[in-house]
Amino acid sequence: MYDLLGDLSIIEASSFVASPTAGLYCAQFGAEVIRVDHKAGGLDYDRYMLTREGRSLSWENLNRGKKSVALDLRSDEGRELLVEMTRKTGNVITNLPEKSFLSHAAMSRGRADLVSLRVMGWHDGRQAMDFTVNAASGYPLMCGPEEWEAADPPPVNQVLPAWDFITGAYSAFALLSGIRHRDRTGEGSELRVPLGDVAIGTMANSGAMAEMLYRGGDRERLGNAIWGAFGRDFRSRDGVRFMVAALTAKQWQGLVGAFDLGNEIVALEDELGVCFADGDTPRFAHRHRLFALFETKAGALPWADLEARLSAAGATYERYRTMHEAAQDPLLVEGNPLFGPSPANPSGFAYPATRSFANIPGREPADPRPAPFLGEHTEAVLAERLGLPSGAIGDLVDRGIARLSDRK
Known part of the structure; x- marks a missing residue:
């Protein structure tokens, strides 16, 4: 007040x-x-x-x-x-x-x-x-x-x-x-x-009206993925669900580092002829290939390890909570x-x-x-x-x- x-x-x-x-x-x-x-x-x-x-x-x-x-x-x-x-x-x-x-x-x-x-x-x-x-x-x-x-x-x-x-x-x-x-x-x-x-x-104001008129149809459903950028929910080895997002080069590098996917990302870039650090477009266009890499890594690690890595890398992430949990979160x-x-x-x-x-x-x-x-x-x-x-x-x-x- x-x-x-x-x-x-x-x-x-x-x-x-x-x-x-x-x-x-x-x-x-x-x-x-x-x-x-x-x-x-x-x-x-x-x-x-x-x-x-x-x-x-x-x-x-x-x-x-x-x-x-x-x-x-x-x-x-x-x-x-x-x-x-x-x-x-x-x-x-x-x-x-x-x-x-x-x-x-x-x-x-x-x-x-x-x-x-x-x-x-x-x-x-x-x-x-x-x-x-x-x-x-x-x-x-x-x-x-x-x-x-x-x-x-x-x-x-x-x-x-x-x-x-x-x-x-x-x-x-x-x-x-x-x-x-x-x-x-x-x-x-x-x-x-x-x-x-x-x-x-x-x-x-969000640009969605112009987008629908320009494309001449509706946008596809994406589940929990972020439209036009890289982001989605994943599950750790011990069953904790969490959300990650990367809209900037710094956020992208943080995620790649936290998941220790540097070599895999380079190999995928060579295969596809793209550079994922260039912006949202290549990351969104090839999101399914990227999701598969992140999903495999997330499923191999417990949440405590993943959270420590994400935090150390300055990545943008958050664990899913119930609203009752959120109301009591310190x-x-x-x-x-x-x-x-x-x-x-x-x-x-x-x-x-x-x-x-x-x-x-x-x-x-x-x-x-x-x-x-x-x-x-x-x-x-x-x-x-x-x-x-x-x-x-x-x-x-x-x-x-x-x-x-x-x-x-």
């Missing part, structure tokens, strides 16, 4: 992954992010997996460091309170539909310099989520074993909702760009980030300054929590902050943002328009 955005306040009315991620990243850099939910919790409040106490670990982590306000967003009065909060604050993150009570037009009435960021499904208003836009992108039909050359091989979905997280990161960038523009010009901005455009746009977690001590989580479960992904040399990051209890800051925010006296807030609570903390 850093205080680079300590003078910035943002109202967030959102759910699920992409939109809350945008607010999370702003909060990790010190912004005051006030998440406003329906009084019973948003659509993601009880998202799987739940602890025995019924707390969502997903919600807890995507809302770390934020404040929580709970209102009856099905009532006109609750909605009006939220809209007024956005006007008072001037910065909004949401994934509610544009044609809703939280439209930019409604929020900016009387606040022309308001900056709103809206995460959408598709650019034309159709609904979407990570796994549906991923299906449209073509990536699942490029994944799977190389030997899947049947007439109709199945798609392979990725487990990580990557498009959601990329959209969240891009949305935080877009929001801050809008705020920067307002700082220079005094103008507000309505910013819309369609999840589908992030997926298709990323596919285009190098990845315990010894990583990304993680701080567990705050007092609403779930009551203690576990490592992340600071900002970026680090600033010379600045000590603050420890991670906990997620709020639903409605924990309702009273304070209504008083500070809207200037409501305690009696008026008490009346809202009594009538079910506002809800205080759900801490039990």
Whole structure:
């Protein structure tokens, strides 16, 4: 946690992954992010997996460091309170539909310099989520074993909702760009980030769209091999699976040295009339011959020996871990300054929590902050943002328009 955005306040009315991620990243850099939910919790409040106490670990982590306000967003009065909060604050993150009570037009009435960021499904208003836009992108039909050359091989979905997280990161960038523009010009901005455009746009930015159009067809499945370069998974003599990659001459020489394949590589180069140190193209074109050499060597050595060799050679490699193993790995977690001590989580479960992904040399990051209890800051925010006296807030609570903390 850093205080680079300590003078910035943002109202967030959102759910699920992409939109809350945008607010999370702003909060990790010190912004005051006030998440406003329906009084019973948003659509993601009880998202799987739940602890025995019924707390969502997903919600807890995507809302770390934020404040929580709970209102009856099905009532006109609750909605009006939220809209007024956005006007008072001037910065909004949401994934509610544009044609809703939280439209930019409604929020900016009387606040022309308001900056709103809206995460959408598709650019034309159709609904979407990570796994549906991923299906449209073509990536699942490029994944799977190389030997899947049947007439109709199945798609392979990725487990990580990557498009959601990329959209969240891009949305935080877009929001801050809008705020920067307002700082220079005094103008507000309505910013819309369609999840589908992030997926298709990323596919285009990577060069994959141009590649498919140029080749006039789809790329073949490669299993765990790296497209266009040298890299693949191998198994040691004692059954440890690991991944290696060589995209540079230095990485290639490190791998060859670690596997002690110098003589075999020279012989193969002479046979094929190529030089594998020249770049990705010869290594990728002849990957199957190279894989066979590395596979034989890997299968003859225990992992301890291989790891020592790879490390000494400065090679680029990593052992495969289960996610449970990764969560307990001393190098990845315990010894990583990304993680701080567990705050007092609403779930009551203690576990490592992340600071900002970026680090600033010379600045000590603050420890991670906990997620709020639903409605924990309702009273304070209504008083500070809207200037409501305690009696008026008490009346809202009594009538079910506002809800205080759900801490039990």
